[in-house]
Amino acid sequence: MAKEVFKAVVEPREGLTMACKVREFEMLLDEPVELGGNNKAMNPVEALLSSLGACKAIVMRCFAPAHNINLVDFKIELEGDLDPDGFLGKNPEAKIGFSEVRTHITIDAENTQEEIEAFIEFVEKTCPVQDTLVNAANYKIIIN
């Protein structure tokens, strides 16, 4: 398979509500009222955590059989630390985005702890969103 191009289009709605269009799908993102939004949906950093968790989850489901992991059930909980004083311009010392992200994986599999740990290590290395977050892509801006 050659390089594929994935696309999204974002259009503003009322206030800080944004419509994100991908193929035949549309999802809203917004900010909670205390951050100035209409609270119609999760916000972009929460969607980023969701994207990361779902990507790991999909890699787990896809690759468990090949790794002889008998996955019964699992759940992924993510927590990201962010100081809004950074992007609000109130504290130049504060990082603008997430400073730390913790992924808690609760896994029920008919395997040893060692096998599970080796599998999760594989998932971390094989998850496209995790890779994008750790090994920065080349970012380009084009203004029309």
Added chain:
Amino acid sequence: MAKEVFKAVVEPREGLTMACKVREFEMLLDEPVELGGNNKAMNPVEALLSSLGACKAIVMRCFAPAHNINLVDFKIELEGDLDPDGFLGKNPEAKIGFSEVRTHITIDAENTQEEIEAFIEFVEKTCPVQDTLVNAANYKIIIN
């Protein structure tokens, strides 16, 4: 404002469909049929692009007045290059996640091109998702 903790919980549904829960919101993510999914929603890397675009869009809306940008309308289109041979294990040379992300900003504002370019430069530096993608957070895995 002190550090805030943003959270998401991901639970598997049928096949590769994943439910992402954030506060009172839930969004599905999935893979298209050709990548093994049920195509019930956009996929995680598309959601990542959406999150990035919406975050830039929210920063634009929030900060335009303070920067004397008279924003009439705008649209953000994102393209991300990814070679699925990487995560499929078919090509060890291929990057696992996005190698390049292009953001096309179409902006209608009653300002000069110079003012618009300076504003977009500010948006790039002030967008929490962009910062997270460029300046990697500290990532921790906890297996329960």
